[in-house]
Amino acid sequence: MAKLPEKLEQKLEKRRLDNALRALPETPSLIDFSSNDYLGFTRKEEMVNDTSKLLNEEKLTSIGSTGSRLLTGNHILYKELEDFLAVYHVSDSALVFNSGYDANIGFFSSVPQRGDIVFYDELVHASIRDGIKMGNAKSYKFAHNDLNDLRRQIERSQNIDGNTEVYIVTEAVFSMDGDSPDLKALANLCAKNNYHLIVDEAHAVGIFGGGKGLISELGIEKDVFARVVTFGKAMGCHGAAILCGNELKTYLVNFARSLIYTTALSPHAIASVLVAYQYLEQYGKEEITGLRANILYFKEQIHHLELEESFIQSNSSIHCLLAPGNQKAKQLSKQLKEEGFDVKPILSPTVKMGEERLRFCLHSYNTKEEIKNLLQIIRTYI
Ligand SMILES: Cc1ncc(COP(=O)(O)O)c(C=O)c1O
Incomplete structure (x- = not known):
C-alpha cells in the first residue's frame, strides 16, 4: 500500500509518545461497566x-x-x-x-x-x-x-x-x-x-x-x-x-x-x-428503578470506602475516578480487565491533560456484588 504522508506519520508518532494512541478494541466478554446500554435494552430478545x-x-x-x-x-x-x-x-x-x-x-x-x-x-x-x-x-x-x-x-x-x-x-x-x-x-x-x-x-x-x-x-x-x-x-x-x-x-x-x-x-x-x-413506556420503570438503585449503591460504596475525593460528584449513570496521566489511567483499566471488569480509561486529548480518568457506566443489570467487588479492587490500587 502507498506510504502514509510524513506529516501524518508524525502525528501518529506523537500520539504514541503521549501514550494516547487510539485503537479499535476487541469486544470483551467482561463485566460491563463501560457501555451506554444503561437499561440493558440491547439484551432484550x-x-x-x-x-x-x-x-x-x-x-x-x-x-x-x-x-x-x-x-x-x-x-x-x-x-x-x-x-x-x-x-x-x-x-x-x-x-x-x-x-x-x-x-x-x-x-x-x-x-x-x-x-x-x-x-x-x-x-x-x-x-x-x-x-x-x-x-x-x-x-x-x-x-x-x-x-x-x-x-x-x-x-x-x-x-x-x-x-x-x-x-x-x-x-x-x-x-x-x-x-x-x-x-x-x-x-x-x-x-x-x-x-x-x-x-x-x-x-x-x-x-x-x-x-x-x-x-x-x-x-x-x-x-x-x-x-x-x-x-x-x-x-x-x-x-x-x-x-x-x-x-x-x-x-x-x-x-x-x-x-x-x-x-x-x-x-x-x-x-x-x-x-x-x-x-420504555411498558417496562422501563422497572429498569430505571434498578439503575437508580445501582447508582445509589455505587455512591454509598464510594463513601464507605472513602473514595469520594477521587470521584467527580455525579447522580447519573456515569461516574469518573480521576487518575491523572494517560499511563496511570490505562494501567488501572488494564488491572481491572485482568480482574474481569470492563472499565474504560479516558485519556487526553479526549479530556484535558491532567484530568485523565476511569469512566464507570452503571446499568440496571449490574449486580450489587459486581459493584462492591469492583470498588474494593479499586480501593487496593488507590
Ligand atoms: C453528549 C453526546 N452528544 C452526542 C453524542 C453522539 O451521539 P451518537 O453516538 O448517536 O452519534 C454523544 C455520543 O457519544 C454524546 O455523548
Whole structure:
C-alpha cells in the first residue's frame, strides 16, 4: 500500500509518545461497566422479535432505505416515530437524524448565522464543537457548569446588538463527567434575555424524567429552543432526534446538510427505536428503578470506602475516578480487565491533560456484588 504522508506519520508518532494512541478494541466478554446500554435494552430478545413483527405488519421488508430522506428514503415509519417523539417528549416537533453526531453538526453548522454568537460549556461533546466550527457564528466557551462565568462571557462580548441571536448550549448529563448544569437557572437566563437554549440529552434520556429526560423532569420543555435526544445509549438502538418547534424543523429540513446529504436510516433502524420507546413506556420503570438503585449503591460504596475525593460528584449513570496521566489511567483499566471488569480509561486529548480518568457506566443489570467487588479492587490500587 502507498506510504502514509510524513506529516501524518508524525502525528501518529506523537500520539504514541503521549501514550494516547487510539485503537479499535476487541469486544470483551467482561463485566460491563463501560457501555451506554444503561437499561440493558440491547439484551432484550423480545425487542428484536417485536421489531421484526412491526416491520412485517407495515410490510416494510427492504433492508435499506434507498436514499436521502428528501428523496426516496423517508419511509412511513419516520412519520410514526417523529409524531410519537413529539408527544412523548412534549415538543411541537421532532426531526430524526442518523446519529447524535449528525444531529449536532446539522444543527450547529446551519442555525447560528454570521453575526450570531454561540456560548458553549467547555466540556460539550465533540459533535457540538465540530458543528460550531463548521458554521459562521462567533463562539465562546464558558467554564464547566459555571453560570457566573457564562454571564461574564456574555458581558464581555462587545458585539451583541439587536441583530445578534445568542445561542447557549450545554448537556443535561455530561458524557465525560456525568454531572449536570443548573438547567432551570440557564433556562431563566435565556428566557429573560431572549437567548436560545439548546440541551443535548444523550445521557439523560431513558434515565431521568421517567425516561423522558432531564428537561421533562424539570418541566421546562417550553423554555428550551431545541433538545437533542439520542437512541444509541439508554434506548439501545441507533439514531437521534432534534426536538424543536415546527418552523425550526422546516428550517433544518432545508439547511441541515447532515440530514439532507446522507442515506436515511433503514426501516429496521426506525422500527427498533419505536419498539424501544414502547418498551420504555411498558417496562422501563422497572429498569430505571434498578439503575437508580445501582447508582445509589455505587455512591454509598464510594463513601464507605472513602473514595469520594477521587470521584467527580455525579447522580447519573456515569461516574469518573480521576487518575491523572494517560499511563496511570490505562494501567488501572488494564488491572481491572485482568480482574474481569470492563472499565474504560479516558485519556487526553479526549479530556484535558491532567484530568485523565476511569469512566464507570452503571446499568440496571449490574449486580450489587459486581459493584462492591469492583470498588474494593479499586480501593487496593488507590
Ligand atoms: C453528549 C453526546 N452528544 C452526542 C453524542 C453522539 O451521539 P451518537 O453516538 O448517536 O452519534 C454523544 C455520543 O457519544 C454524546 O455523548
